[in-house]
Amino acid sequence: MLEKKSLIFRVIAGAALIYLGVNLIRSSLAEQPEHYMIYALAGVIFGILGLFWGIVAVKNLVTHNYKEMLDDDADEIERALRKADAATDNEKAEETLTDRTLDEELRKDRED
Structure with missing residues (x-):
């Protein structure tokens, strides 16, 4: 097109x-x-x-x-939003992993 x-x-x-x-x-x-x-x-x-x-x-x-020129802008904005969502999801996954690790260490300390 x-x-x-x-x-x-x-x-x-x-x-x-x-x-x-x-x-x-x-x-x-x-x-x-x-x-x-x-x-x-x-x-x-x-x-x-x-x-x-x-x-x-x-x-x-x-x-x-x-x-339309706006179609190009909309596609670019949508790609940027997807990238930001993916980065946010990665950060949340890393935080969850860090929280789990800390929880496991606290449990070990309590058991000892």
């Missing part, structure tokens, strides 16, 4: 490719250089690629099928 800014860039790039393709077709047909059919074909390919890229990006923008 792409970020919103990447989709916006793809819409702009798609529009630029369509513009490039249309101008390449126009100029190759108007001037008719030696290999004008190759230039026209390249223009068609650029136009189709730009149209496809732009339509897919616009569809993802309209359907909100993109990753």
